[in-house]
Amino acid sequence: MLNYLWAFMILAGIAWGALHGNMAEVAQGALDSAGEAVSLCITMLGIIALWSGILKIGERAGLIDRLAGKMSPALRFLFPGLPLDHPANRFIASNMIANILGLGWAATPAGLKAMKELDRLRAQTAAEKAASREMCTFLIINISSLQLIPINMIAYRAQYGSRAPAAVTGPAIAATMVSTAAAVVFCKVMDWKRG
Amino acid sequence: MRLILYLSDCIIPLTILYIVGFGLLMKRPVYDDFVDGAREGARTAAEILPTLVGLMAGVGVLRASGLLEFLTGLVGDAVSRIGFPPQILPIALVKLFSSSAATGLALDIFKEYGPDSQLGLMVSIMLSCTETVFYTMSIYFQSVKVKKTGYTLPGALLASAAGVAASVFLARHM
Numbered sequence: 001m002l003n004y005l006w007a008f009m010i011l012a013g014i015a016w017g018a019l020h021g022n023m024a025e026v027a028q029g030a031l032d033s034a035g036e037a038v039s040l041c042i043t044m045l046g047i048i049a050l051w052s053g054i055l056k057i058g059e060r061a062g063l064i065d066r067l068a069g070k071m072s073p074a075l076r077f078l079f080p081g082l083p084l085d086h087p088a089n090r091f092i093a094s095n096m097i098a099n100i101l102g103l104g105w106a107a108t109p110a111g112l113k114a115m116k117e118l119d120r121l122r123a124q125t126a127a128e129k130a131a132s133r134e135m136c137t138f139l140i141i142n143i144s145s146l147q148l149i150p151i152n153m154i155a156y157r158a159q160y161g162s163r164a165p166a167a168v169t170g171p172a173i174a175a176t177m178v179s180t181a182a183a184v185v186f187c188k189v190m191d192w193k194r195g
Numbered sequence: 196m197r198l199i200l201y202l203s204d205c206i207i208p209l210t211i212l213y214i215v216g217f218g219l220l221m222k223r224p225v226y227d228d229f230v231d232g233a234r235e236g237a238r239t240a241a242e243i244l245p246t247l248v249g250l251m252a253g254v255g256v257l258r259a260s261g262l263l264e265f266l267t268g269l270v271g272d273a274v275s276r277i278g279f280p281p282q283i284l285p286i287a288l289v290k291l292f293s294s295s296a297a298t299g300l301a302l303d304i305f306k307e308y309g310p311d312s313q314l315g316l317m318v319s320i321m322l323s324c325t326e327t328v329f330y331t332m333s334i335y336f337q338s339v340k341v342k343k344t345g346y347t348l349p350g351a352l353l354a355s356a357a358g359v360a361a362s363v364f365l366a367r368h369m
Contacts, residue, residue, distance in 0.1 A: 017260030029259025056232020130343035150323030170202035179358030
């Protein structure tokens with residue numbers, strides 16, 4: 001995906017610049033941006049290192065498992081068709097908690113295992129290889145974003161001279177709640193329509 | 196709104212307090228764990244340098260050539276009629292496919308208007324509350340070789356649209 005997007009930006013940008021006589025600006029733009037990337041990276045280095053260190057403490061202390069254990073009422077509500085003792089429950093819970101904490105590297109493996117378990121469940125009941133209700137719900141909720149603290153965004157804002165880089169945390173949580181609420185309502189309506 | 200902004204001030208310190216406290220309760224060597232994590236984080240941040248250079252140069256070219264302005268102008272009339280700022284539409288669309296390309300465009304907004312401007316706040320919130328719909332779906336469904344994705348795409352797009360709308364609204368009221 002990024003291949004085409006990036007190639008489009010570069011090629012279309014240069015072609016457009018040539019047509020409009022902006023070639024000097026294009027060259028300057030490319031060189032300036034490359035330098036900026038380095039100073040951004042230095043700001044990121046500090047903030048990301050700090051945050052990764054904090055999250056590592058939580059991860060090693062078993063925070064994901066601990067919090068995932070408290071997710072079962074939410075899972076009952078979101079996945080009424082999923083048996084209580086099914087292994088998918090645990091992976092879905094870990095994936096959601098890791099996403100909330102911003103532990104992307106822990107979220108994806110758990111999420112893929114959850115999909116595998118959901119696929120096994122689907123194979124027991126449906127002959128056709130199509131996404132089950134549980135898969136749809138899981139992915140829609142996942143994509144609706146659950147992140148609590150947008151640490152990368154805070155770092156970008158700090159680099160560009162924001163007076164309060166973290167001020168967007170509260171609004172971001174509010175917006176995330178809106179998108180997740182929309183996702184939950186949509187999934188519930190689809191569940192209800194399919195009977 | 197004041198409550199939400201107050202939340203912004205508290206959430207990071209409280210999260211750190213909770214995690215470090217939890218680590219101590221579980222009898223972990225919290226400082227050693229912190230240093231290990233910070234080392235990994237520093238490595239991750241250093242490793243994204245090439246990606247950042249590539250993307251920021253791409254966006255830099257797009258901006259300097261005048262093409263970005265032209266594309267924004269194309270969609271501008273239609274979306275500004277419904278109260279949506281045209282400058283952030285490309286970011287919302289690119290974010291469906293690639294998080295890093297969207298970041299590159301967002302940084303351009305920060306540079307042009309400042310991160311604390313209304314547009315800057317909008318993109319900050321927007322990129323924090325949406326995911327890469329097409330990328331995530333392809334990874335998860337490919338892993339179990341399911342091609343018929345049911346109602347996942349409309350649901351995911353609806354959730355993203357709700358997040359974008361909420362971002363525009365919240366940034367206007369901050």
